[in-house]
Amino acid sequence: MARVRTGVRAIGAVLAAVLGASALAGCSATGGKRAEDARRAAEAQGRAAVDTPRWTFAMVTHSGDGDTFWDIVQKGARQAAAKDNVEFLYAHSDEAQQQSQLVQTYIDKKVDGLIVTLAKPEAMKDVVAKATRAGIPVITVNSGSAESKAYGALTHVGQDETVAGEAVGDELDRRGRKKALCVLHEQGNVGHEQRCSGAAKTFGGDLQNLYVDGTNMPDVRAAIEAKLQTDPSIDAVVTLGAPFADAAVQAKRTAGSGAEIDTFDLNAKVAAGLKAGDLGFAVDQQPYLQGYEAVDLLWLYRYNADVLGGGRPVLTGPQIITEKDAAELQEYTERGTR
Numbered sequence: 001m002a003r004v005r006t007g008v009r010a011i012g013a014v015l016a017a018v019l020g021a022s023a024l025a026g027c028s029a030t031g032g033k034r035a036e037d038a039r040r041a042a043e044a045q046g047r048a049a050v051d052t053p054r055w056t057f058a059m060v061t062h063s064g065d066g067d068t069f070w071d072i073v074q075k076g077a078r079q080a081a082a083k084d085n086v087e088f089l090y091a092h093s094d095e096a097q098q099q100s101q102l103v104q105t106y107i108d109k110k111v112d113g114l115i116v117t118l119a120k121p122e123a124m125k126d127v128v129a130k131a132t133r134a135g136i137p138v139i140t141v142n143s144g145s146a147e148s149k150a151y152g153a154l155t156h157v158g159q160d161e162t163v164a165g166e167a168v169g170d171e172l173d174r175r176g177r178k179k180a181l182c183v184l185h186e187q188g189n190v191g192h193e194q195r196c197s198g199a200a201k202t203f204g205g206d207l208q209n210l211y212v213d214g215t216n217m218p219d220v221r222a223a224i225e226a227k228l229q230t231d232p233s234i235d236a237v238v239t240l241g242a243p244f245a246d247a248a249v250q251a252k253r254t255a256g257s258g259a260e261i262d263t264f265d266l267n268a269k270v271a272a273g274l275k276a277g278d279l280g281f282a283v284d285q286q287p288y289l290q291g292y293e294a295v296d297l298l299w300l301y302r303y304n305a306d307v308l309g310g311g312r313p314v315l316t317g318p319q320i321i322t323e324k325d326a327a328e329l330q331e332y333t334e335r336g337t338r
Contacts, residue, residue, distance in 0.1 A: 048085035050303075055112035056087040057298050059291070060102045062119035062143065062189070064094035064215055069241060069265055069287055073141070075336050077115070077291030084299040094186070094215075096123030103127045113137050113298035115291075118144020118151070119189045125151055137301050141290045143191040145313045154307050157293045159285040159317035161191040164264070165198020167318045169207070171281055172236055177260065178205040180236035181227060185214025185244055192240050195264065199238065217247055224251035228259060236260045236280070242267040249278050266321065268333040275326035285317030288337045 059077055063070040074090055081088035089111070091102040096119075103116055104127055114131050118124050121144050131138050132152040140148040140156045148156035172180055180203065182196035200207045210227055212220045228234055228251060237252065237259050239245045245263035252259055260280040263270060265287070273279040293314060300306040308314055321329065332338035 047082065049083045050085050052085055052299070052303055054085050054087060055299070055302055056089065057081065057113040057115065057295055058089040058091070058106040058111045059115040059294070060099055060106065061092045061117045062094055062096070062099055063092040068243060068267055072287040072336055072338070073291040075291065076288035077295045080292040080295035084295060086295060086299060088295065096120040100124055100127045103131065107131050107134055107136060111136060112302060113139070115139050115141055115294045115298070117142045118147050119191060121147040121151070121190060128152060137298060139294045139297055141294045143189065148313070149311050154301060155297060155309060155311050156313040157290050157297065157316060158313065159315055160313065161194035162198040164283055164285065164318035165195040166202045167320055168195070168238060168262070168283060169199040169202030171320055172199070173202070173204050175260065175280065177236040179234050180205060180207045180238055181210050181224070181234055182207055183210045183212060183220070183224060183237065183239045183244060183248065185212050185220065185240060187211055195240055214241070214244065217243070220244055221247040221251045224248050225255045228252060228255035228257040232257065234259050236262060239263045241265050242270045242282070245270055245273065245279060249273065266329065266333060266338055268330065271326050271330040271333045274321065274323045275330065277323060281320055281322045283317065284319045284321050284338070286319065286338070289316040
């Protein structure tokens with residue numbers, strides 16, 4: 001598998017795997033992929049591998065309605081929760097104030113652990129502080145690695161968005177691109193700004209930001225198409241989420257552009273696009289890991305007061321994937337874990 005750069009901090013995954021394997025040694029001993037699939041299926045069906053108290057962990061994200069990226073995060077979280085004998089609760093809102101209110105609701109319910117995203121960190125600062133004052137351990141995921149520790153979270157699980165952007169800039173250079181669009185689909189999301197600024201930092205060519213309304217896919221497609229028609233010298237379009245890559249591919253065809261379409265994140269459609277050559281590369285931050293590790297780390301803290309990395313971020317990406325990886329990953333994207 002072509003892995004230009006990976007930021008996975010293996011210790012978290014290894015520790016989780018050891019814990020799971022120890023409890024399920026009988027299944028693992030049968031060996032092979034079939035046994036592993038059976039083990040995962042058992043976890044998904046809610047069979048706990050431990051006898052610790054049934055703690056309740058809640059996750060509150062900045063996801064908008066229908067964002068499939070968060071389905072993958074949830075799948076990882078729910079499978080870890082099943083293994084860890086944890087009740088898992090989930091809520092989301094792409095409005096920062098509502099996200100904060102949802103966190104407050106879970107504080108009032110006295111949950112045993114919280115997982116939150118800090119896409120708009122200032123709006124979440126006070127409520128995260130309330131949670132920690134209430135004795136509820138907090139882990140941040142996906143967005144807000146820079147603010148996580150300062151806000152009192154135990155640790156952050158996700159990729160460093162600036163580093164991920166820099167990897168994109170390097171990859172565009174490697175592919176000989178000269179002029180690129182960076183398509184931001186959610187204004188005010190600090191992670192998105194960091195991705196594009198990181199790409200601009202390492203890309204030797206010209207990179208321009210294009211802001212679109214990510215809740216309106218026809219508008220996204222039209223905006224990219226208009227930009228490609230106006231400027232035929234654009235030879236790369238980078239979208240910041242898998243669902244937007246397909247819109248960019250359609251816009252490219254309508255505009256008659258020769259630009260390469262690249263994207264952050266992975267799903268079944270992106271894997272198929274890589275395989276077919278419609279996409280150049282994708283940046284996988286492994287959302288399944290973000291959900292799985294966040295629940296596991298909260299369980300470890302409750303069980304054993306463990307904190308990985310001294311509070312430093314547990315990185316899940318970036319991992320640059322191309323058509324060489326598509327066939328292997330397509331199976332996992334179709335079952336919703338990559």
